[in-house]
Amino acid sequence: MKSDEIKDELKPINNFIKQNKQNKIVLVGNPNVGKSCIFNYLSGMYVDVSNFPGTTVSITKGKYKDYDVYDTPGIYGVGSFNDEEKVARDIILDGDIVINVVNSLNLERDLFLTLQLIEMGKKVGVILNFSDEIKKRKIKINVQELSKILGVEIIETTAIDKKGFDKIDHLIENARVGNQPDEISSIIKNFASQNIPQAQALLILEGDSNISSKYKIEKIPIEQRENIYITRRNRVNEIVSQIEYEDSTKGEIFNWLGKISINPITGIPLLVMILTLVYFFIGNFVSQKVVNYTENKIGKGIFEYYTKSFISRYTNTEILTQLVDENKNVIDEKLFQFPDGSNSNPKLKEEFEKFSSHNNSISNFTFFNPYVKLFFGEFGVITMTITYLLFLLFPLVIGFYLVMAFLEDSGYLPRLATMLDRAFNKIGLNGRAVIPIMLGFGCITMANITTRLLGSEKEKSIVTAILQFVIPCSAQLAVIAVLLSGAGLKPMLIFITVIGSVLILLSTILNKLLPGESSPLLIDLPIMRFPRLSNIFKKTFYRSWGFMKEAGFWFFIGALGVGILDLTGLLKLWQDFLNPLTVHWLKLPKEASTAFVMGMVRRDFGAAGLFDLKLSTMQITVAIITITLFVPCIASFVVMLKERGLKEGLIIWLGTWVTAFFIGGLVAQIII
Amino acid sequence: MFLVNAIILIVKEIKMDKTLDKISQGKFLKITKLPTGDIKSQLIRLGLSEGDKLKCTHKLPGGTIVVKKNRQEIAIGFDLAKKIKIHELNEL
Numbered sequence: 001m002k003s004d005e006i007k008d009e010l011k012p013i014n015n016f017i018k019q020n021k022q023n024k025i026v027l028v029g030n031p032n033v034g035k036s037c038i039f040n041y042l043s044g045m046y047v048d049v050s051n052f053p054g055t056t057v058s059i060t061k062g063k064y065k066d067y068d069v070y071d072t073p074g075i076y077g078v079g080s081f082n083d084e085e086k087v088a089r090d091i092i093l094d095g096d097i098v099i100n101v102v103n104s105l106n107l108e109r110d111l112f113l114t115l116q117l118i119e120m121g122k123k124v125g126v127i128l129n130f131s132d133e134i135k136k137r138k139i140k141i142n143v144q145e146l147s148k149i150l151g152v153e154i155i156e157t158t159a160i161d162k163k164g165f166d167k168i169d170h171l172i173e174n175a176r177v178g179n180q181p182d183e184i185s186s187i188i189k190n191f192a193s194q195n196i197p198q199a200q201a202l203l204i205l206e207g208d209s210n211i212s213s214k215y216k217i218e219k220i221p222i223e224q225r226e227n228i229y230i231t232r233r234n235r236v237n238e239i240v241s242q243i244e245y246e247d248s249t250k251g252e253i254f255n256w257l258g259k260i261s262i263n264p265i266t267g268i269p270l271l272v273m274i275l276t277l278v279y280f281f282i283g284n285f286v287s288q289k290v291v292n293y294t295e296n297k298i299g300k301g302i303f304e305y306y307t308k309s310f311i312s313r314y315t316n317t318e319i320l321t322q323l324v325d326e327n328k329n330v331i332d333e334k335l336f337q338f339p340d341g342s343n344s345n346p347k348l349k350e351e352f353e354k355f356s357s358h359n360n361s362i363s364n365f366t367f368f369n370p371y372v373k374l375f376f377g378e379f380g381v382i383t384m385t386i387t388y389l390l391f392l393l394f395p396l397v398i399g400f401y402l403v404m405a406f407l408e409d410s411g412y413l414p415r416l417a418t419m420l421d422r423a424f425n426k427i428g429l430n431g432r433a434v435i436p437i438m439l440g441f442g443c444i445t446m447a448n449i450t451t452r453l454l455g456s457e458k459e460k461s462i463v464t465a466i467l468q469f470v471i472p473c474s475a476q477l478a479v480i481a482v483l484l485s486g487a488g489l490k491p492m493l494i495f496i497t498v499i500g501s502v503l504i505l506l507s508t509i510l511n512k513l514l515p516g517e518s519s520p521l522l523i524d525l526p527i528m529r530f531p532r533l534s535n536i537f538k539k540t541f542y543r544s545w546g547f548m549k550e551a552g553f554w555f556f557i558g559a560l561g562v563g564i565l566d567l568t569g570l571l572k573l574w575q576d577f578l579n580p581l582t583v584h585w586l587k588l589p590k591e592a593s594t595a596f597v598m599g600m601v602r603r604d605f606g607a608a609g610l611f612d613l614k615l616s617t618m619q620i621t622v623a624i625i626t627i628t629l630f631v632p633c634i635a636s637f638v639v640m641l642k643e644r645g646l647k648e649g650l651i652i653w654l655g656t657w658v659t660a661f662f663i664g665g666l667v668a669q670i671i672i
Numbered sequence: 673m674f675l676v677n678a679i680i681l682i683v684k685e686i687k688m689d690k691t692l693d694k695i696s697q698g699k700f701l702k703i704t705k706l707p708t709g710d711i712k713s714q715l716i717r718l719g720l721s722e723g724d725k726l727k728c729t730h731k732l733p734g735g736t737i738v739v740k741k742n743r744q745e746i747a748i749g750f751d752l753a754k755k756i757k758i759h760e761l762n763e764l
Contacts, residue, residue, distance in 0.1 A: 077717040081710060106744050109719040137743075222709070229716045258745075262730055262738065418747035422734025430749055431736070521736065521749030522711070524718060 025067045025172060026095035028088065028117060030110050031074030032411070032526040033103040034129045034159035039071040040538055041165050059087060060542060067172070070095065076524075077113055078120070080208050083452060089208075093199055097175045098122045099168075104134045104141060104156070107244060109524070111236045114150065118178035119232075121188075121198030124152045125175035131156040131164065142243040149239055151179030160532060183231060258528045261415040271416065278403050282442060283481075286399035287474045291392055299391030304383050305356070308365040311376050313343040318366040321356045374563045379601065385559045388602065389552055393443065393635070396474055397547055400442035401540040404435075409531030409539075414523045421521045427504070428511030430455070430521040433463050440471035444603075445551050445636040447471070448643055455519030462510045464644050468632045468652050469659060470503045476603040480624050483610060491621040498625050498667055502659065551635055554642065558634035562601055571597060585665040586622055587672045589613055595623075596630060603633045618671045626664030631656045688760040692739075692753040697731040700764050701739075705757035715756075718746055725764050 025042075029035040043062020060071040070091050073084035080086045092098060098117050102110040117124050126147075134141060147154045153174040157164035184202070191201035196215050204212045207225040212218070260266040312319065322333040334355055336342075342349040356363050367373045375382045407413050413435060421431030432454060440447035447467050451460045472480060484492050511518075565571045578593040586592070595610050610623050631637065631653055641649035695701055703724050706712045715721070719741055730738035735750035748756070 076714070079713075081714060108742060109744055112717055112719070225713060226716075229713050230721060233716050233719075233721045259730075262732070262747075264733060414747065418730075418736055418738060419732065421736040421747070421749050422732065425734070425750065431747075520711070520752035521747060522714060522718070522752060523747050525738065525745040525747055 023067050024095045025064065025069045025097045025099055026091050027069065027071050027099050027101060028092060028113065029074060029101035030076055030103060030106070030113060031524070032409075033074070033101045033110065035071065035074065035101045036535055036539065037159035037162075037532070038099070038101055038127065038129075038157070038165070038168070039069065040535070041162060042069050042168070059091065067097075075113065076109070078116055078203065079206065080210055082455070086210065089203070092117070092120070092122065093203075096123065097172060098124045099127060099171065099175070100124055101127045101129055104128045104130045105137070105139075105527070107141070107240050108236060111239060112232060115232050115236060116202075118150060118152065119180065119184050120202050121177055121180070123175040124150075124178055125171040126150070126152055126154040127168070127171065128154060128156045129159050132158040132160070138246065140245045142245075146239070146243045149179070149242070152176060181231075181235065184228070255527060258411070258415060258525065261412060261528070262419055262525075264419055267415070267419045271419075274407075274412075282396070282399050282403065282474055283477060286395055287478050290395045290399075294391040294395050295387060299387035300362075303391070304387055305363060307383055308376055309342070309353075309356075309363075311367070311372060312338060312341065312365060313349075314341045315372050316368040317341065318368075319352060319356075320364040320366075321352065322362050322364075323355075323358050324360050324362060326360075370567050374560075374567055377563075377566075379559065379563055379566060381556060381559045381563050385556050389548065389555055392475070393445075393551075394544065394548060396443055397446055398540060398544045400439060400446065400474075401543045401547075402536065403442075404439065405536040405539040405543075406531055409536060411526040411528040414525050415528075417521065417523060418525065425518075427507035428462055428514070428518045429459050429507075430519060432521065432523070433459060436463050437466065437471065440467045440473065441477065442474050443636075444468065444471065444473045444632050445639050446547055448636055448639045449547070449551075451643065456516055458514045458516035459518050461514055461644065461648060462507055464640060464648075465510055465652050465655070466503065466507055468636070468640065468656055469506055469629060470499055472628045473603055473633075473636075476628070479611075480628070483620055483624055487617045487620050491617055491624075494621050494667070494671065495625055495628075498663065499628060502629065502663060506659075551639055554638035555635040558638045559601075562634060581661060581665075585661065585668065586626060587668045588615070588619055588623060592623060595627070599627055599630050599633075600637075601634050603627070603630075616672075622664055622668045622672065625667055626660050629656060629660035629663055631660075690758060690760065692737055692748065692756040692758050693735050693750055695728045695731065695737065695758065695760065697728055699728050700761040701726055701728060701758040702761055703756060704759050707752070707755035711752065711755075719744060720746065725761065727764065 027035050027039050027042075039060065039062065042064040043060075044064075059073075062069045062071075072088040072091050075085050075088045078085070078089050078092055080089065100114050100117055102114060114124070114126060128141065128143065143154050143156060153171055153176070155164055155167040155171050157167075187205060188198055188201045191204070192198070194215070196204070196217075200211050200215065204215065204217055205220060205224060206228055207220050207222055209219050212220065261270055309319075311317075317338045319336040319338070320333065321336065323331045325331055334352075336348060336352045338345055338348065342352065355361070365376075367377055374380065378384065407416075417431030417434050419431070420434050424431050424433050435453065436447045436450040439450050444467050448464060451463050451467075454460050454463060480495075484495065562571070565574075575593050575597050578596060579590050582588050582593040582596070583590050591613055592610065610620070610627070615623060632640065637649070637653060640652065643649075644652070689704070692701070692703075703720060703722050703726070706715050706720070706722055720726075720739075724741060726739040726741050728737060729740045729745060730736075732738075735753065737748045737750070737753045739746055739748065
């Protein structure tokens with residue numbers, strides 16, 4: 001009786017320890033298995049996106065009851081073939097419970113990972129997702145038998161309508177170490193005596209050099225891994241043949257959209273159609289209408305106006321306020337001068353506030369104190385950066401990630417990569433390079449980060465260079481489109497030919513010059529389906545937020561750099577230095593050099609600076625060619641340095657200077 | 673006569689042995705040898721191992737190959753396809 005009482009007293013403490021010790025759930029699965037649906041269900045709204053220490057792959061962490069839930073990148077096996085795998089591996093090694101999400105339609109592929117997780121000795125629970133599709137296709141899976149063979153708990157779900165999600169709790173509670181195959185467990189025993197946990201031991205046996213060097217064990221020859229892999233693969237095939245029955249082959253749905261998108265004859269028109277839709281959404285709706293509103297009305301009209309007028313109370317300021325009509329014609333303007341700050345002249349301040357409160361007023365603040373200028377001036381670190389980041393870049397990034405998430409979840413991107421693979425091979429890349437390049441038309445900064453998904457350093461270098469040299473971002477495209485629209489067909493053809501030639505030339509040269517191999521295309525083609533919208537929105541939100549967190553800080557640093565250049569007069573020096581080049585070589589008016597300097601900060605600034613100049617059609621052609629080839633904006637420059645290192649980043653950056661002026665000038669000498 | 677038949681059979685068999693890039697669209701095949709190195713491990717993980725029987729569902733201009741194993745489709749670049757040895761089959 002007494003001992004029972006003690007036991008009861010100990011129970012809560014035991015529970016507490018148990019909860020504290022076993023509280024990391026890791027969601028693991030192949031790409032496109034609906035892992036994020038389950039993660040969203042478990043974590044609710046409160047998630048945290050962060051970069052995994054030492055790498056650049058972002059991970060999401062949420063809370064479910066007393067557990068921390070980690071989402072991992074989609075992987076086909078635990079190992080160290082790429083950054084994503086390394087990240088997933090470390091989270092799995094660190095986790096207490098592994099919930100393995102499996103695509104029921106692809107057991108042969110997915111169970112490879114499941115077996116590996118079980119062999120790692122982790123507590124595992126398996127979710128067979130897409131169970132509705134199994135029924136639709138008249139496939140039967142003997143779940144009880146599978147559970148018996150694997151020795152772990154298995155539940156069936158349909159992530160689309162959350163069917164079976166109520167059993168996830170039960171799965172987590174009952175996650176356990178599964179059946180170990182004899183071949184593996186006998187070898188692994190040798191490691192136990194050296195105090196190496198089973199999971200690490202397995203990875204060492206599979207030749208993971210990161211882990212083996214951590215435990216100071218010599219790297220194991222690759223044949224060992226191949227043996228383990230082949231044994232595991234055979235076991236998977238055997239298990240699947242035991243537990244899966246296909247009633248008829250009629251159940252197979254004709255995946256016509258998948259076929260259309262892969263064959264160039266139908267795939268290229270489809271691509272053109274999709275790009276047109278994307279153009280209308282991003283190029284027209286987001287970058288014109290939405291950004292116009294957020295940047296001008298909220299950013300400049302509210303945020304900058306109030307910040308600057310607050311500052312103007314205390315420092316020497318000149319304010320030019322203009323009233324404009326719908327066609328941007330100036331109806332009225334007034335100049336307010338506050339040599340000692342507006343607080344010392346309340347009457348004039350009141351007049352300014354009244355005048356600038358008109359609906360269509362634009363106020364231009366000129367500060368004279370260099371430090372105030374640095375932080376709040378035209379390129380002010382605080383004013384410009386926040387407007388740019390939050391009210392211009394953020395809506396654009398959201399728009400692009402939305403499109404990307406849609407294309408990604410629909411299963412279209414791997415097919416696009418397949419269709420274009422051979423063309424990309426010619427320039428030392430494989431089809432996967434299409435993703436960062438497509439993103440580049442949205443935002444180069446964002447695309448620079450996406451180069452991570454490429455297989456080798458060589459490919460990353462080539463794509464990064466292409467992005468900085470030839471791909472115009474959406475902000476710039478919009479301005480180019482306006483400039484070109486009035487100029488007729490000929491300039492557009494010259495523009496496309498020149499930029500296209502530079503692209504081919506540049507990538508061919510880089511492919512020849514850069515050492516190393518390019519990786520061949522090897523991708524799984526998921527079934528094409530209409531994506532789940534709530535998932536897309538969540539994905540877009542996490543990614544946009546992650547992007548802002550990553551690029552934001554560096555953008556501040558960049559803006560500070562340009563601000564200091566401006567302050568010290570170095571910016572002006574650049575402008576003077578560029579003058580002869582602009583006038584004699586490019587045959588443009590000397591004011592155009594300002595546009596080039598501005599282009600270093602923001603690419604569309606550069607292009608927009610050309611609006612006010614009276615240019616001939618051919619001058620416009622030269623100007624937009626030069627601006628397109630010219631340096632990327634400050635944010636992508638800094639992100640590129642971070643991604644590709646100082647040396648490579650600077651070479652690319654300087655290369656864009658040389659190319660832009662050389663090619664631009666060459667065209668000018670010919671056509672003007 | 674028997675000898676001639678035997679030779680024809682052998683020649684036919686040899687003709688059936690090729691690399692994956694040589695397969696035509698819609699044909700069936702068995703993987704006889706995968707290339708060595710990391711790529712082999714990646715192929716095995718994805719579900720392609722020696723002895724597997726597949727169908728070539730697409731052969732794109734330029735030589736990118738799409739194969740199908742049960743319900744799973746995998747795209748393989750031309751340079752990798754050249755390194756995968758196969759045996760052409762008449763049916764699965």
